[in-house]
Amino acid sequence: MLHVDRLTKSLPDGRVLLNGISFTVSRGEFVGILGASGAGKSLTLRCILGLTKADAGSARLVEPDGRSFELTSCTGRNQREARRRMGVIFQGFNLVKRLRVLDNVMIGRLAQIHPLRSWLYGFTDAEAEEAVQALRQVKMETYADRVTGSLSGGEMQRVAIARAIFQRPSLFLADEPIAALDPSNSLAIMKLLQPLSRTTPVLGVFHQPEMTARFCTRVIAIKRGAVVYDGAPGLSHAELEEIYGDELMQVLRPTPPAAPPAGSEPGPAVGLLLPNHPS
Amino acid sequence: MLVTEFHHLVRLAGEMLPPNVALLWRKPGLFETIGTTLAMTFLGTVTGCLLAFVLALVAARNTTLHPALRSATRLLFGLERATPNFVVLLVLFISFGYGPFAAMIALAIGSIGMFGKLFADAIEEVEAGPCEAVELVGAGRWQVIRYAVMPQVLPVVVGRSFYAFDVNLRAAIALGVYGGGGVGFELQLAMKVLRYADAFALILLIILLITGMERVSDAVRRRLLPQGVLK
Amino acid sequence: MSAALSIPTATARADRARRAWRIVLAATLMGALVVGSAILCRVDVVGFLPGLFQGLSVLRFFFPPDVGSLAEMVGPALVTLLLAAVATPFGVALSILFGLAGAANLSPAWLRAPARGVIAVERALPEIVVLLLLVAALGVGPFPGVVTLAIGSVGMLGRLFADAIEEIDARVIESVACVGASRWQVVRYAVLPEVMPSFLANAIFRFEINLRASVLLGAVGAGGIGLELQKAMALLEYERAMMAVLVTLALVFGAERISDFLRRRVLEKGGLR
Numbered sequence: 001m002l003h004v005d006r007l008t009k010s011l012p013d014g015r016v017l018l019n020g021i022s023f024t025v026s027r028g029e030f031v032g033i034l035g036a037s038g039a040g041k042s043l044t045l046r047c048i049l050g051l052t053k054a055d056a057g058s059a060r061l062v063e064p065d066g067r068s069f070e071l072t073s074c075t076g077r078n079q080r081e082a083r084r085r086m087g088v089i090f091q092g093f094n095l096v097k098r099l100r101v102l103d104n105v106m107i108g109r110l111a112q113i114h115p116l117r118s119w120l121y122g123f124t125d126a127e128a129e130e131a132v133q134a135l136r137q138v139k140m141e142t143y144a145d146r147v148t149g150s151l152s153g154g155e156m157q158r159v160a161i162a163r164a165i166f167q168r169p170s171l172f173l174a175d176e177p178i179a180a181l182d183p184s185n186s187l188a189i190m191k192l193l194q195p196l197s198r199t200t201p202v203l204g205v206f207h208q209p210e211m212t213a214r215f216c217t218r219v220i221a222i223k224r225g226a227v228v229y230d231g232a233p234g235l236s237h238a239e240l241e242e243i244y245g246d247e248l249m250q251v252l253r254p255t256p257p258a259a260p261p262a263g264s265e266p267g268p269a270v271g272l273l274l275p276n277h278p279s
Numbered sequence: 280m281l282v283t284e285f286h287h288l289v290r291l292a293g294e295m296l297p298p299n300v301a302l303l304w305r306k307p308g309l310f311e312t313i314g315t316t317l318a319m320t321f322l323g324t325v326t327g328c329l330l331a332f333v334l335a336l337v338a339a340r341n342t343t344l345h346p347a348l349r350s351a352t353r354l355l356f357g358l359e360r361a362t363p364n365f366v367v368l369l370v371l372f373i374s375f376g377y378g379p380f381a382a383m384i385a386l387a388i389g390s391i392g393m394f395g396k397l398f399a400d401a402i403e404e405v406e407a408g409p410c411e412a413v414e415l416v417g418a419g420r421w422q423v424i425r426y427a428v429m430p431q432v433l434p435v436v437v438g439r440s441f442y443a444f445d446v447n448l449r450a451a452i453a454l455g456v457y458g459g460g461g462v463g464f465e466l467q468l469a470m471k472v473l474r475y476a477d478a479f480a481l482i483l484l485i486i487l488l489i490t491g492m493e494r495v496s497d498a499v500r501r502r503l504l505p506q507g508v509l510k
Numbered sequence: 511m512s513a514a515l516s517i518p519t520a521t522a523r524a525d526r527a528r529r530a531w532r533i534v535l536a537a538t539l540m541g542a543l544v545v546g547s548a549i550l551c552r553v554d555v556v557g558f559l560p561g562l563f564q565g566l567s568v569l570r571f572f573f574p575p576d577v578g579s580l581a582e583m584v585g586p587a588l589v590t591l592l593l594a595a596v597a598t599p600f601g602v603a604l605s606i607l608f609g610l611a612g613a614a615n616l617s618p619a620w621l622r623a624p625a626r627g628v629i630a631v632e633r634a635l636p637e638i639v640v641l642l643l644l645v646a647a648l649g650v651g652p653f654p655g656v657v658t659l660a661i662g663s664v665g666m667l668g669r670l671f672a673d674a675i676e677e678i679d680a681r682v683i684e685s686v687a688c689v690g691a692s693r694w695q696v697v698r699y700a701v702l703p704e705v706m707p708s709f710l711a712n713a714i715f716r717f718e719i720n721l722r723a724s725v726l727l728g729a730v731g732a733g734g735i736g737l738e739l740q741k742a743m744a745l746l747e748y749e750r751a752m753m754a755v756l757v758t759l760a761l762v763f764g765a766e767r768i769s770d771f772l773r774r775r776v777l778e779k780g781g782l783r
Binding site: 123125 | 525
């Protein structure tokens with residue numbers, strides 16, 4: 001369980017970035033955070049991860065066994081303990097390109113093995129087998145021996161998810177995991193994240209309302225540093241307009257059909273309607 | 280001046296020809312002096328580049344222990360680069376006496392100044408994303424260095440270290456002339472006692488040594504650098 | 511569990527075994543080389559620490575530097591600077607000739623092979639060797655130093671120049687040659703403009719190298735601050751030597767800054783116009 005309570009953050013010049021963000025993520029949930037660019041979505045994640053120091057408020061991770069971590073204030077060893085319980089998936093994948101795929105997955109377990117052993121890449125057979133299982137879960141087990149830098153974007157994001165799975169976290173955090181991918185890869189990644197949430201809650205920042213509507217169990221919308229919506233994933237057009245304002249036309253791109261009927265063309269007219277389409 | 284003094288050059292050339300190649304098998308211990316030159320180059324490069332890498336971790340913005348330590352190490356690199364290595368050698372002679380040991384340490388110190396900066400710059404250019412990712416799985420500072428930084432910079436570090444070997448070999452011969460031992464010292468000796476034919480043979484040997492070692496280090500580097508070997 | 515290993519796990523295990531082997535092999539090889547070198551180098555592990563402390567204790571004789579000798583240092587420092595300043599243009603001029611002669615797309619084979627050969631031999635010859643030869647022929651003094659540095663520049667700049675010319679797009683040369691330009695006109699209007707900025711930047715860098723080298727060569731007989739330093743050390747006048755070191759540091763540091771600045775300008779603006 002993740003409890004975020006009145007997170008506040010402002011710049012030295014007084015501009016308020018986060019203005020009392022509160023929400024809770026609990027078991028079985030797949031929560032998507034929506035919001036216009038600059039609204040504070042990613043910053044909220046960074047505060048939860050302790051990468052940015054919040055001015056006030058708290059974020060607390062409560063383990064199934066009752067242990068709890070104060071994420072905004074813990075440091076050093078405590079912070080590492082907390083971080084190892086959160087599997088993070090990034091927009092830019094953040095894999096070490098010169099290492100093999102399997103090594104990249106193994107990195108997920110670094111905090112859980114003895115530092116001396118990790119220095120020599122000394123993972124056991126059992127751990128390797130488990131890492132391969134994680135790769136199998138994202139359908140990448142045949143790539144285990146490849147150099148990571150030779151993979152495509154969609155493949156790298158799958159490996160990154162395998163790394164997070166192998167970490168055995170009690171919470172998945174995803175920071176715009178599909179923003180750098182094409183529609184069909186985005187869909188595939190969402191389909192991987194959804195089943196994960198059945199056992200471990202997933203909290204993700206997304207840019208596509210139609211994706212969150214389809215896969216998430218709940219949506220939180222942030223506008224100018226405050227939560228303006230927290231509820232069912234399906235948002236009405238009026239609500240989206242309220243959240244995104246002028247940006248609305250950019251985020252409403254067509255969802256690729258789940259099973260495209262044979263012979264159907266993805267209409268080029270759509271591309272013409274959306275001149276600012278960020279590709 | 281080169282024109283008016285040209286006859287001196289011709290006289291010297293006359294005295295140097297033919298090179299006393301027989302030196303190679305006549306002179307006892309010649310191969311030992313070559314070995315000494317190579318040994319001080321090798322040890323100086325290895326210790327120098329190892330220390331340079333460790334210090335570079337301190338001198339790079341993204342891996343340093345403290346910003347103040349970073350500037351201090353950078354300053355140290357700058358000072359070492361500005362100090363000619365024979366100055367270092369002269370001071371080291373006081374500590375360790377004349378000979379290859381002092382020369383080897385001088386080479387190591389020289390490598391730290393020159394390659395420490397290069398390594399630190401390479402570390403600062405490492406992709407930040409993977410480092411953040413490794414940090415966020417809960418890994419410690421050393422694990423981040425081992426899993427995110429080292430795989431990215433090791434090819435650069437090893438490649439540059441081979442280059443350092445080439446540079447140090449030339450420097451080792453020069454330091455030999457100043458009293459560091461090895462082939463350089465032998466050459467200086469031959470010149471001093473006016474045995475120019477011997478000197479010419481030694482010069483040919485030096486040329487062979489340097490070009491030969493360049494080939495060898497190139498070959499080893501090419502075998503070592505492909506993806507996946509270094510991590 | 512070995513029976514139930516999946517294929518990727520088995521590869522991982524094999525890879526681990528291979529890596530272990532490789533580490534053992536590399537470690538043994540390195541160890542043997544290090545030990546062998548240490549013996550040849552007469553590395554004194556026992557004497558290292560005492561030697562270090564002795565060196566550090568001697569270091570205090572270097573302080574305070576003999577500021578009074580600063581006036582006597584200025585002259586030799588200028589000689590060192592002059593040595594590099596005179597040698598570099600000579601070296602650059604020679605490098606241009608050898609570079610043009612060594613470029614495959616400009617010069618005929620009979621000229622190219624010897625030019626490249628001279629450059630290669632030059633590169634393999636440490637400066638100190640050249641200086642020893644010239645001193646033997648011409649006696650001590652700044653003149654052999656200048657010649658040495660000029661020759662040394664050819665080894666580096668000549669090769670860089672020749673390589674840069676060879677990398678020029680052939681069409682650029684052809685287009686100038688097509689309008690009926692002579693060989694020298696091709697060089698003037700097609701080759702030089704293309705390679706000049708990078709060549710100038712390298713030449714400035716070479717000046718920096720020449721300055722360092724001229725300190726070094728000074729000690730062997732070229733004169734200048736290097737000789738001053740060596741004399742002071744030989745006479746155990748450490749405070750005076752320290753002053754010479756400080757002057758050297760100032761000289762080299764200054765040259766590095768200026769050369770950094772100039773090189774950046776040359777590379778950004780495409781020439782010193």
